[in-house]
Amino acid sequence: MERKGRYGKYGGQYVSETLMGALIELQTAYERIKKDRNFARELTSLQGEYAGRETPLTFCPNASRELGCRIYLKREDLVHGGSHKLNNTLGQALLAKRMGKKRLIAETGAGQHGVATAIVGAALGLPVEVYMGEVDTKRQALNVYRMELMGARVIPVKSGTRTLKDAINEALRDWVANVRDTHYLIGSVVGPHPFPLMVRDFQSVIGREARRQVMKKEDRLPDTIVACVGGGSNAMGIFYPFVKDDVELIGVEAGGEGIDTGKHSATLCAGEAGVLHGTLSYLLQDANGQVLPTHSISAGLDYPGVGPEHSMLKDSGRVTYTAVNDPDVLGAFRFLSRNEGIIPALESAHAVAWVMKNADRFDRDDIVVINLSGRGDKDVAEVAALEGRI
Amino acid sequence: MGRIETVFANLDRPAFIGFTVAGDPDRETSIRAALALIEGGTDILELGIPFSDPVADGPTIQKADERAIAAGTTVDTVFEIVRTLRKKTGVPVVFLAYYNMIYHRGIDRFYREARDAGVDGILIADMPVEESDDVFETALHYGIDPIFLITQTTSDDRIRKIAARAHGYLYLVAVLGVTGVRDTVSAGAIDLLQRVRKQTKVPLALGFGISTPDHAKICSDAGADGVIVGSAIVDIVGRNVGDPAAMERELKSYVARMKKDL
Numbered sequence: 001m002e003r004k005g006r007y008g009k010y011g012g013q014y015v016s017e018t019l020m021g022a023l024i025e026l027q028t029a030y031e032r033i034k035k036d037r038n039f040a041r042e043l044t045s046l047q048g049e050y051a052g053r054e055t056p057l058t059f060c061p062n063a064s065r066e067l068g069c070r071i072y073l074k075r076e077d078l079v080h081g082g083s084h085k086l087n088n089t090l091g092q093a094l095l096a097k098r099m100g101k102k103r104l105i106a107e108t109g110a111g112q113h114g115v116a117t118a119i120v121g122a123a124l125g126l127p128v129e130v131y132m133g134e135v136d137t138k139r140q141a142l143n144v145y146r147m148e149l150m151g152a153r154v155i156p157v158k159s160g161t162r163t164l165k166d167a168i169n170e171a172l173r174d175w176v177a178n179v180r181d182t183h184y185l186i187g188s189v190v191g192p193h194p195f196p197l198m199v200r201d202f203q204s205v206i207g208r209e210a211r212r213q214v215m216k217k218e219d220r221l222p223d224t225i226v227a228c229v230g231g232g233s234n235a236m237g238i239f240y241p242f243v244k245d246d247v248e249l250i251g252v253e254a255g256g257e258g259i260d261t262g263k264h265s266a267t268l269c270a271g272e273a274g275v276l277h278g279t280l281s282y283l284l285q286d287a288n289g290q291v292l293p294t295h296s297i298s299a300g301l302d303y304p305g306v307g308p309e310h311s312m313l314k315d316s317g318r319v320t321y322t323a324v325n326d327p328d329v330l331g332a333f334r335f336l337s338r339n340e341g342i343i344p345a346l347e348s349a350h351a352v353a354w355v356m357k358n359a360d361r362f363d364r365d366d367i368v369v370i371n372l373s374g375r376g377d378k379d380v381a382e383v384a385a386l387e388g389r390i
Numbered sequence: 391m392g393r394i395e396t397v398f399a400n401l402d403r404p405a406f407i408g409f410t411v412a413g414d415p416d417r418e419t420s421i422r423a424a425l426a427l428i429e430g431g432t433d434i435l436e437l438g439i440p441f442s443d444p445v446a447d448g449p450t451i452q453k454a455d456e457r458a459i460a461a462g463t464t465v466d467t468v469f470e471i472v473r474t475l476r477k478k479t480g481v482p483v484v485f486l487a488y489y490n491m492i493y494h495r496g497i498d499r500f501y502r503e504a505r506d507a508g509v510d511g512i513l514i515a516d517m518p519v520e521e522s523d524d525v526f527e528t529a530l531h532y533g534i535d536p537i538f539l540i541t542q543t544t545s546d547d548r549i550r551k552i553a554a555r556a557h558g559y560l561y562l563v564a565v566l567g568v569t570g571v572r573d574t575v576s577a578g579a580i581d582l583l584q585r586v587r588k589q590t591k592v593p594l595a596l597g598f599g600i601s602t603p604d605h606a607k608i609c610s611d612a613g614a615d616g617v618i619v620g621s622a623i624v625d626i627v628g629r630n631v632g633d634p635a636a637m638e639r640e641l642k643s644y645v646a647r648m649k650k651d652l
């Protein structure tokens with residue numbers, strides 16, 4: 001039988017039968033709007049007028065001097081809502097509206113995707129319910145308030161490990177029960193086909209802009225592009241338009257307390273192929289095939305799976321996946337704040353940390369683009385608490 | 391003829407299909423639960439393989455999976471349970487699994503070991519027919535019935551595709567949603583039964599939400615070839631943790647009551 005949405009051996013649609021109708025409907029609708037000029041126009045207009053695109057590609061003179069190469073940041077932290085997540089939620093919400101869906105549901109870890117979904121729900125007039133692990137509702141209490149302020153209902157998830165993976169389980173269970181009128185707005189390049197494809201397409205605006213911008217500023221492509229990888233959407237978004245070029249691509253996972261401690265979320269570095277949330281991809285699992293609990297200082301990377309396209313890119317060697325640990329991430333968080341006056345999200349700080357640790361690989365003229373997927377305002381309370389300041 | 395086919399061929403009433411999670415709350419007790427279900431009159435036994443992320447299941451079965459995993463249940467344990475049961479009963483055993491448990495062990499190895507243990511059918515909750523090429527061929531190779539789900543959102547076109555691969559029985563999902571006890575059997579479930587009936591002669595069993603003799607009777611009157619009960623049984627197991635004798639008594643009398651009007 002014809003299999004949909006494959007990336008090499010990865011991907012697919014491993015879902016309950018109840019959802020197959022909805023996935024086929026979504027696939028068809030997505031293929032239709034991809035060719036629809038009006039849809040593209042409407043999305044571009046919202047991206048500009050509402051979301052604040054295009055985002056700058058900022059040259060960082062101080063960090064460049066410190067690290068000995070030409071460092072640029074792709075400023076997704078300046079997208080409305082504070083992260084790249086809105087690129088995807090705008091696209092999917094517009095699509096859901098076209099499909100006549102009456103309700104949006106989403107999962108969230110750090111709260112950034114939940115916030116981005118709450119934003120589009122308010123802006124486009126769709127009710128939003130967000131599943132969030134109970135542990136995360138406490139870690140990210142302010143984001144719960146933000147979502148509620150914008151009219152979304154946040155449902156704390158008390159099953160399993162009470163974090164992002166369980167929030168996705170609960171959102172899938174909701175979707176099965178309400179599939180006829182509800183769109184599940186998944187927040188990364190994970191889940192069953194067509195989500196990995198669709199989310200990558202909506203996030204690719206990052207890479208397309210970055211390409212134009214770096215050509216304009218430097219008259220050549222960058223040497224290296226670095227992005228953090230949780231589910232993998234900001235990374236796929238910036239990598240995809242460069243995949244066929246001679247540009248080094250580095251995906252940085254959450255090494256947590258160190259891969260050998262078991263307390264990490266470095267799926268591509270330490271996992272093996274498995275099936276979770278509708279897709280075949282690398283997965284952190286134990287010897288018996290049970291999914292493992294994860295750890296990261298950044299809730300947004302705290303996920304045992306990863307997008308299937310990344311799994312293919314790892315196996316083919318086109319992208320290098322690596323991990324950095326929590327202390328280096330905190331170092332990068334402070335480094336960028338102090339040197340450039342830009343507070344990065346802890347997720348994005350993983351990408352910065354990798355460049356800092358690998359600075360001696362680069363020459364003065366090498367161009368390194370870091371995808372600054374989000375701003376760190378959401379994290380300052382947690383870091384201050386870690387430092388014993390509050 | 392396989393054991394499952396024989397059950398349906400020899401019955402002049404709908405089959406009672408009972409589900410319990412293997413290893414819930416521990417290996418020994420779950421064997422006692424399975425045997426009590428069979429003694430009470432269960433025609434086909436469905437055994438759930440516990441998984442950390444059972445997305446098709448409601449809270450009752452999620453908790454059973456958690457209990458089983460906490461007790462150290464692995465796929466090895468599940469095969470041991472089947473081997474133990476096989477020494478005592480010829481009732482067909484069907485696995486309900488999430489695909490990762492099979493994929494992780496290796497598809498061929500899993501089905502071979504299942505056949506050796508005496509498993510008759512395997513249903514994978516997160517395996518739509520479109521993805522089933524490998525497991526379908528492997529199942530047939532080892533003489534195991536690949537069992538598929540059909541739901542109220544399955545189109546007629548896809549029902550045809552699924553029916554073409556159906557062996558043993560087709561599992562018709564009576565609700566729009568996850569497993570768990572419901573108040574009624576919906577009109578949608580009966581419509582589904584009639585819709586699928588037009589397309590296949592394979593036995594049709596209704597499951598999800600069914601818990602009372604009244605529910606069973608509605609399914610039976612509508613012409614179902616089997617009724618499947620999961621959460622109501624798992625609930626009895628869960629309520630009697632620590633008192634296996636009481637669990638056995640309750641399971642036996644429950645199955646007998648459910649079967650009375652079938």
Ligand SMILES: Cc1ncc(COP(=O)(O)O)c(C=O)c1O
Pocket residue numbers: 083084109110111112113187188189228229230231232233234235299300301345347348373374375
């Ligand atoms: C700022 C930021 N960056 C990155 C991520 C990780 O997601 P992804 O890997 O899909 O980009 C998140 C997720 O919450 C995030 O908030």
